[in-house]
Amino acid sequence: MLTIHNLQKRFNEGSHDEKIALRSIDLTLQDKDFVTIIGSNGAGKSTLLNCISGTLPIEQGDVLLDNQNVEHLPEHKRAKWIGRVFQDPMAGTSPTLTIEENLAIAYSRNTKRSFRFAATKHRREFFKSELEALHLNLENRLTTKVGMLSGGERQALSLLMATFTNPSILLLDEHTAALDPARAELITQLTKQLVDQKGLTTLMVTHNMQQAIDLGNRLVMMDQGSIIFEADEERKKSLTVQDLLNEFKQIKGSQALSDRMLLEA
């Protein structure tokens, strides 16, 4: 469960280039909620995710994970609750380590690391069974260095690594945006499958309106650091891309659409 209350974030505070990235964001995710966030460039979507994960410090407001305020915890301590997949397929894995070693690192996300061997026989079996769910034949390449994998394979592995220890919240930051359409579709399907299977609470940022509609049970639209539109479970079921464009037009005025709306339909 995730609760965000009155979250604010500025960049370059006090200088000429001061930019308000987030203005008073309120958002609550109940258990097993899957919320998709859409918005144009600079809407504050990624900033929001980075404030939750602790990559960026929070100036004002609260972030609660499982009812615990994590505001003062550094990134690596918050990671206990958070699974993350980045936009860059290279960012979520360690290239000189093998597949099983990467999985072993992910495996100890919410336990204290010690001087035990990381890839034990018992764990290897578990890794294999988890990898089978990806249908990429990675379960037979456990000792391959991850740097040898394709972008799609690496992103699928990142997704598995972020989810298989059941995080309290899964943060997906445009994790299909850097892939070709076929790979993106594969990762989208896997996301759906893994989130459903494990019943994960998920917050996904995307550029792609169709993807935002297809996935998840709630939808949030952001613009210039604010949430401008929310669709609950009921509303989202009947939502179309055209509805979203209309909503945006209505809220921002029609002239805003032409130059500001850089979303992909």
Next chain:
Amino acid sequence: MLGALTGAVEQGLIYGIMALGVYLTFRVLDFPDLTVDGSFVTGASTAAMMIVLGYSPLLATIAALAAGFIAGIGTGLLHTKGGINPLLSGILMMIALYSINLRIMGLTVENSVGRPNIPLLQSETLITKYISFIESLGIPTYYAIVVGALVVVAVVKIALDLFLKTEVGLALRATGDNKRMIRSFSGNTDRLTIIGLAISNGLVALSGALIAQYGKFADVGMGIGMIVIGLASVIIGEALFGTKSIVRITLAVIVGAVIYRLVLAFALRIEFLDTGDMKLLTALIVVLALVLPTKLSKLKKQALRKQQVEKRGGVELANHS
């Protein structure tokens, strides 16, 4: 000549421990740590000081390792908590250690001031103890040190290999590989960097302690250029044996250290070269090791392209006729 060769192999193996330390920072952590020049001497001077003061050589060697470990923590703190860049953190620690090393060796004189060197000619060291043990068994001692050094360096190598496969070891490797990733999996990159630097400099100091006992002296200047020697060993080893797996690389690094010593031993047999030229030779070896592989692969590619063009040309000619 054979004596010089045996000596080179003995030294190469002991310096191999230092090279493993350099490998850990340079390659695994991706942290160019220059502390090595200082921590090598810290190991040597700590061991020499304690031996002269009458402590057991084994205890002195362990203390040397611990001293290097602490030096590494120092560099790590400068970088992670002080926000100083890696190169500068290492240089600062190295310079600081110069004075500290003088002080450590100064502990052997009554009025406790700095001292630039300690001879161990008359002292009982790990080496003399080991040799007299072998003698007592009635075995000839000619290759005793080679075998002994081989065992020690093998133990260190295997321990390092195993460590790099533990949970902490994996996290350490990922820290050098992808900081963002390991942070997102609860890895404290600051702490991991400090652990890596500490282990690395511990190994370097252990190597220094053994070299001091092997050469029967510790000197404040004995660490100059040590980092370059370590790097030379790593590069030579990797160039010859590749970087396929950790087990293989660590072996390659040790062999690289031995080859480096052998090359040096041969070079010094050339008439006009003097021991003072060793650092210049070292620098040249590293430059060659850095430049050659890239130049060679370029030449190979060019040759390959030429070949392909000729082949194609040949086919066309054949078609015409």
